Amino acid sequence: MTTDNRPMTSAPVATTPLRFKRLLLTGAAGGLGRELRQRLPHYCETLRLSDIADLGSAGPREEVMPARLEDAPAVLQLLEGVDAVVHLGGVSTEQPWEPILQANIVGIYNLYEAARKQGVKRVLFASSNHVTGFYRQDEVIDARDPMRPDGLYGLSKAFGESLSRFYWDRYGIQTVCLRIGSSFPEPRNRRMLATWMSYDDLERLVVAALTAPVVGHSIIFGISDNHTRFYDNTYGAHIGYRPQDSSEPFRAKVEAGEPVLDMNDPANVYQGGPFVRTGPFE
Amino acid sequence: MTTDNRPMTSAPVATTPLRFKRLLLTGAAGGLGRELRQRLPHYCETLRLSDIADLGSAGPREEVMPARLEDAPAVLQLLEGVDAVVHLGGVSTEQPWEPILQANIVGIYNLYEAARKQGVKRVLFASSNHVTGFYRQDEVIDARDPMRPDGLYGLSKAFGESLSRFYWDRYGIQTVCLRIGSSFPEPRNRRMLATWMSYDDLERLVVAALTAPVVGHSIIFGISDNHTRFYDNTYGAHIGYRPQDSSEPFRAKVEAGEPVLDMNDPANVYQGGPFVRTGPFE
Amino acid sequence: MTTDNRPMTSAPVATTPLRFKRLLLTGAAGGLGRELRQRLPHYCETLRLSDIADLGSAGPREEVMPARLEDAPAVLQLLEGVDAVVHLGGVSTEQPWEPILQANIVGIYNLYEAARKQGVKRVLFASSNHVTGFYRQDEVIDARDPMRPDGLYGLSKAFGESLSRFYWDRYGIQTVCLRIGSSFPEPRNRRMLATWMSYDDLERLVVAALTAPVVGHSIIFGISDNHTRFYDNTYGAHIGYRPQDSSEPFRAKVEAGEPVLDMNDPANVYQGGPFVRTGPFE
Amino acid sequence: MTTDNRPMTSAPVATTPLRFKRLLLTGAAGGLGRELRQRLPHYCETLRLSDIADLGSAGPREEVMPARLEDAPAVLQLLEGVDAVVHLGGVSTEQPWEPILQANIVGIYNLYEAARKQGVKRVLFASSNHVTGFYRQDEVIDARDPMRPDGLYGLSKAFGESLSRFYWDRYGIQTVCLRIGSSFPEPRNRRMLATWMSYDDLERLVVAALTAPVVGHSIIFGISDNHTRFYDNTYGAHIGYRPQDSSEPFRAKVEAGEPVLDMNDPANVYQGGPFVRTGPFE
């Protein structure tokens, strides 16, 4: 089944390169950011790095350019001369409303406005499994199922997905929303047997999403080739992501460390795991 | 086809009355607000009215309580002692980011946080056809099709729909998202032959959504029984809204006033009409 | 969307008359049975009546033929010389396993075996809304949604639907499963505003299902043209049932009698109503 | 659910008038053609009539312009100066391959090529229920179900639907495919209780399809508001066709004339009726 996927504009969508002159990586000081900082230089001439945390000094072919996402002029400058953006920046855990509002809501607006003004035509948006975290773990969902965020963080990512849809429909800026599962050196608990993505698969996913010729506004779940899955990536096949790793070799270790699950704890029942238990409290 | 529709919480969802002790109407000074101000007293003992514009003095069984939606303490107070909320408040046209951010994004967060803290268990959220405005007028959509907002306004309403979904899944606050079409005394142009909703049908819709026993998180398109339609309300049948009016008697007049449409104007092609042409500009 | 609907057999499916020589009505002493006993004579030459309760004496063009459904030879005899069956017989409330097993499970097997042996080619099977009673009242379902019975009674009706599917696929016996809502003189509570079917509409439904030329194995929800509905009859349009009554005129009275619903009571939340609370207990 | 519905071209799609300067009616000497000849003058300044059969002399504001559809230059001339086409021309019954090939396959190609060259931007294509005639009468289908033609005639109409889809996708020529059921003064048999469309409803359908602002490539089933239906027009709601007639008043008469149907005759089982029995024979 298909869905309408063309921008209103008939203005040029620009070209789709395989190797980028200048690639911007936001959130470059975070867990995934540090991984991609090492890996993305292979795919560009210059890697521009941004974060609010310390990024150290620029390596060869690196540019370091700290910016707060809620600072529109800074973000506008950040996207100048950029071919494409890998946007990991912003809050990546459940937090109170104010920081999420600033970094993830105001921030994503600033980012796309800057993209529009600077003529950047492709964004990889690090969305999250928490956009759909309120589905149960015995449900298998795909990219067209309605969003069910599991907290303020997931809600801010849902906002980013809607906003990027608008910038595609209206301005022809292509986005791949990467609904990243759990990207760590290894899966840490039984839920992550389903949601885990290795760093190598993360790289494969990012490269596929950067270089697929036509993505319009696409959504893909970022997981390895795990036996246990909640997600069906049928509608992302055009992106060309084929994971090579799996959580399966870690199963015995993970299960040994968590032999019994309390099914009365929502964290063990919903896809979002412990995030569903947080949410705004006094 | 069904979709999962139960909150995580097993805490009481409270009762569902037919007649409310205190009903809150936000945006009561706006076009639809003024209509509902006259009509809602039949369904409650006290009608609390709020807006940032002048509401005049309180009539019998009315309470006037101005509040800015971005003012969290004010909104918290606004929901005190309230049974249910008809939330028309906030920006209702395409506007720059800052007012939309404050009234519609921060505002809707404040509203639901207040509902959670005050124990209010039902909200009617005035969403909008602009949540899906980037579908074409030759497409017929239903409540499960992905959102495609047509501007910042539509995007803020998409956010409200996602947020209210979360407050249902997490806290058991029931919401009906009313994707209001074009509610005016009569349809003003050919697009409104599809999107028009009479004020009487607006009242029918609001009353049905207030009193339907079980709504969980529901979405319904707010239009009259128009011959021409873009929307399929199959999934809202449980709400019990049956429109009695139609745009058809106005067809001749409307067509006479707009005999030719320029199909190269996106406003004539997309469901969102002129909104699709706006969007953020410098 | 269509589904495969042809029997394996290429043997004659017989003809489809409009007026029946001998029509069998089982459960003729029950609430709906008594209604149909008065109405069905218009559509047949002889109306054979069966029940385990007293049926009084046979009227003109009536035959009275008591039989226990669990008594296979009696049921075989019951279907002799019959053109079509309106099967209301069996248990119609939530009851312990044994009576349901005998009357509704063994009984429906006996009925279709008798139909097969006697060459009866059309059955109207009084199924029930309790086949899908564990959907929530904020879900709208259609004939293709998976069954979710709400008790032993609903489970026995689910069995009857599966069994009649088999007798169609294998032997070409046509069945319309009538998932009857709440057929009473008037709706008695707020749930019945959605599930009510007037006796006149019941007659319309039965006549349509008896005389529609091609029904194969069809499922249709038996409700009046109520404003509030949980059911979508799109896939039953070929049967030609168009209800003429509605629960709406009774709304004020019903709501006055049940102004507040306790949402913590599952009977007020699920489509099956109070049935969901019963089920097998010690 | 939506489907992609935009042409590749960004060239002007022209305007959409309500009243046409010159409307072309092909097949104007046929049964439906004669009806529309009387009715269409209300919607245009000049009605150009074409057929291969005798059309009599031109009435006021009529132009008579006979043409064989397989004659490309004649068809090119036929579309000169035309605003829109109501294309009833060609073979309308099951016939051998050669006449169907010429009139309906070569003919429809010639028609759309002429439209492309003459800049005509809207065509109403009289497709047929025989495009889906091999569905059974106990199946309810919609515009997105795969085509299942029931003979060479239905196959030629399936071709016309695919061809017009291409001319929309490629050249922006808008088409409404009218899958006409059985348009006669009254329904003649029991199958037509489902497929019948009155002449008044035919006019309503044609006018709606001519004047709906945005149709892209749409498919709609042409039937009256019959109780018994095989077709679900959900996806044609944007066209604004609301039938006002029904086969129901004719039911008693029709059923009296055809009280028993032989279910071993495929004509009584499939939606296409007697057409399914024809097909190419030696």
Added chain:
Amino acid sequence: MTTDNRPMTSAPVATTPLRFKRLLLTGAAGGLGRELRQRLPHYCETLRLSDIADLGSAGPREEVMPARLEDAPAVLQLLEGVDAVVHLGGVSTEQPWEPILQANIVGIYNLYEAARKQGVKRVLFASSNHVTGFYRQDEVIDARDPMRPDGLYGLSKAFGESLSRFYWDRYGIQTVCLRIGSSFPEPRNRRMLATWMSYDDLERLVVAALTAPVVGHSIIFGISDNHTRFYDNTYGAHIGYRPQDSSEPFRAKVEAGEPVLDMNDPANVYQGGPFVRTGPFE
């Protein structure tokens, strides 16, 4: 696409262990039972075995406990002290009504009633491909397609699936319905190239279904990684079953032994194979 999958009850669903104190295997003397008897001890401390056929003497960590499934008190005792059940018991071939009624219909009711009373919270129900055996072999089905049993045996398994759905919805007892294809040492005919499951894959499936943290009420088709398939297991991905074997190495041998198929034999056309030819006969 998701489906509602939560029980009505908010009572504890208990924990989900990886290794069971006492696992019950019914039907332990049958073909698959003997295989699992050897394999299941790895996953539990005690394996309780039941059947009506001779089970030999109990091995280490085995308990032998014969019981007739139609004997409710015996079944109640059988489930005492049990963590989970692998239910292979009952009739597993097409047979007359009486034995199927007793072992598979009364039997499955007794089993779930015993589970409810004994607090057993997980059941693996050996359902069957014969629940959907009346689909054709050129149709690909998934867990949400309507059931189409191909005989009394398949019908009894359809009943078990509906019943276990009810015990989940009502009492929170989790079930995985394993629609087992053809589990033999090797595929025996061409149909089994699609339906075959190796014993090693059977073990993988059972272990996955026992240990997946959240299954609610799930349905999964039990086949190996065959090239030819009728079944799509998309909706069972959360169970984590990844078959490692395939029928393909056996293709040449199987095809050599059955080079020509008579397509007029329904056994070669329907998914259920020879079962579709049986059914109740005099």
Added chain:
Amino acid sequence: MTTDNRPMTSAPVATTPLRFKRLLLTGAAGGLGRELRQRLPHYCETLRLSDIADLGSAGPREEVMPARLEDAPAVLQLLEGVDAVVHLGGVSTEQPWEPILQANIVGIYNLYEAARKQGVKRVLFASSNHVTGFYRQDEVIDARDPMRPDGLYGLSKAFGESLSRFYWDRYGIQTVCLRIGSSFPEPRNRRMLATWMSYDDLERLVVAALTAPVVGHSIIFGISDNHTRFYDNTYGAHIGYRPQDSSEPFRAKVEAGEPVLDMNDPANVYQGGPFVRTGPFE
């Protein structure tokens, strides 16, 4: 989800052999034809070859039988004594209307008429990805999505698919429509990373489609196991095609040769590639 897939006829569908007495290969002189000429002798006793281009002399167990597809008597003779047909014949590129009409439209009619008259019961129809070429490259489609041909060639293949559906529904002739992607020695450009099929996989596909016991009317996309895909073959799983090759080893070479794509060129945006730019021109 399933779809109805049984012919109207109850006449014998004949047997399904694994090895054919006489297999007809049309278009045997073309690119794919020459490949299959070498490979198909393994699966038949006699391979009959046909084309309008020179086929050289017949090799062992070959018959050479040139025929124009538009020549009905020649085609009738061509199918005499044939078990099954692999139909690659006809125009295989975008061309003007007349040659496509003759070879692909008249030609396919002649072929199926000959099959009907000669009792041939299985055809492999070389359809094309151009039947759906007007979907975008960021859409993933399956065999049930509506056809969207991208030119006259694609339109003629759409006609062939509809026609073969009719010959199945009406006469029980089984067809597998192979929507061949890009079958060349290696992928030549970035679009072909998605659409490429190796010659070995072509052979696998043809053999699977020839020998699958039950195919009715099936549609399958002919591509290798490429990482990047536009097509979802879920509904073709019963055919048993499992590709063993992949475009991935060619990615570096292909990307090096086409590092930048102009996204304003429709050939780079639609699935049909350059075909979408052709179409009928003066």
